[in-house]
Amino acid sequence: MSDFDQLNRFLIDRAHVRGQLVRLQDSLTDIVHSQEYPVQIQRLLSEMAAAASMLTATLKFEGEISLQIQGNGPVNYAVIHATHNQTMRGVARWDQSSPSLPDVLEALLRQAVLVITITPDKGERYQGVVALDKPTLAESMESYFAQSEQLPTKIMLMTDLRDPEHIKAAGMLLQVLPEDASQSVLASGNDFEHLVKLGETLSEEEMFCLPVSEILYRLYHQEEVELFAPQPVKFACTCSKVRTAQALRNVEKAELLNIIAEDGAVNMNCQYCHAEYSFDEIDIEAIHAGNFDSPETPQ
Incomplete structure (x- = not known):
């Protein structure tokens, strides 16, 4: 579809909530096929790429975000680098002597942490660390926002690996606007939770098959949703x-x-x-x- 490999920002003004919706396909190819990764690592890198794309949309400066996983499980290292202009690259390392890898995230990334590094082109570097002790990567990233930014945040990540040559990933992020965080938590908390509940009804078929505008309409047709112009996402390496x-x-x-x-x-x-x-x-x-x-x- 034409709106894959695009980051879409939207705003639900009445509830003081911003959102991002991203769907990736071609931009994943050079990442997930750069090595003969098992399907479990392809899924992990795809989810990390969708998450990194959405995180860059929260930046108010030019620079780079990296999501890096370090652990003692079969996958001991995975990283995605993404820039403010939505270019990304990534790689993973795993125990290639293992005949198979577990599907459960906790077993795949045993005793792992997620290191999120924000590197602005101008200014100081910031790094946050969160334990990967939740059932999903999305839930662990929500913990990062709760700890570091104290902003109510909902993250949903999906992958479609049915066609090995055209792997897809998608994500949606809902977040209380920073300047309205305290007001929203106290006065509009129910609004945010209601939007989250509606977002959780989104199926994988809808996420990967419908146009973005229709997805948002199906979820939030009772709200006034402002959808901004999409930003292209692509693979790019900074080596030289x-x-x-x-x-x-x-x-x-x-x-x-x-x-x-x-x-x-x-x-x-x-x-x-x-x-x-x-x-x-x-x-x-x-x-x-x-x-x-x-x-x-x-x-």
């Missing part, structure tokens, strides 16, 4: 040969030159998009002299 070279500065020059002597070059591969960068002896000398500069970016 220059950034890769910066990482090589932390490796001893002699070690890098030995690799070149044996293999002909130092070859680096981006874990997000698999772009390959090759460095010869002249490059290594320039990197460690602090004057390496290449315009090369991944194709």
Whole structure:
């Protein structure tokens, strides 16, 4: 459908509630198929991508949000980076020796935490940590908002993995407006809870098959809902040969030159998009002299 890979913001003014509704498809392809991920990891990364897209919509500045999971279960690491202009990338690591992975989130991410890092282009970095001790990722993220921003927030996440080549993810977020939070909790709390109850009636079939405007009308036709122009969402990697070279500065020059002597070059591969960068002896000398500069970016 034409309104996939778009973030849709809306406002229910009477109840002092804002919302985001996102549906992803093509923007997920390079994330969930960047490796031979089991279906459980594809589902996890898809949910994280939808959540990250909606979180960026709450930012009032230019920058990046990252959702990073760290745990001791079969999946020990997963991350999605998303920017204010709705580009994203992600990767996961898991125990590839396991013959199969559990479907239950608690077993998949044993003793895990979710680290949410907000990095503005200008200003200080902020990081929040919340335990992944709820049955779903959405519920744990609601706990993050309750702890860090103290804003009543409802998050719904869905995935459609029936077509392995065209995996879909979707999410809806409802949140009391920050400037009206105290007023809404005290005077309009019932309104927010009513909107949440209506949102919970949304089925996966409706989420993935209906136009966004019709979804909102079916849920909130008794409200005046202002739907703003959608914002495109796409996969984009920020890697470059220059950034890769910066990482090589932390490796001893002699070690890098030995690799070149044996293999002909130092070859680096981006874990997000698999772009390959090759460095010869002249490059290594320039990197460690602090004057390496290449315009090369991944194709």
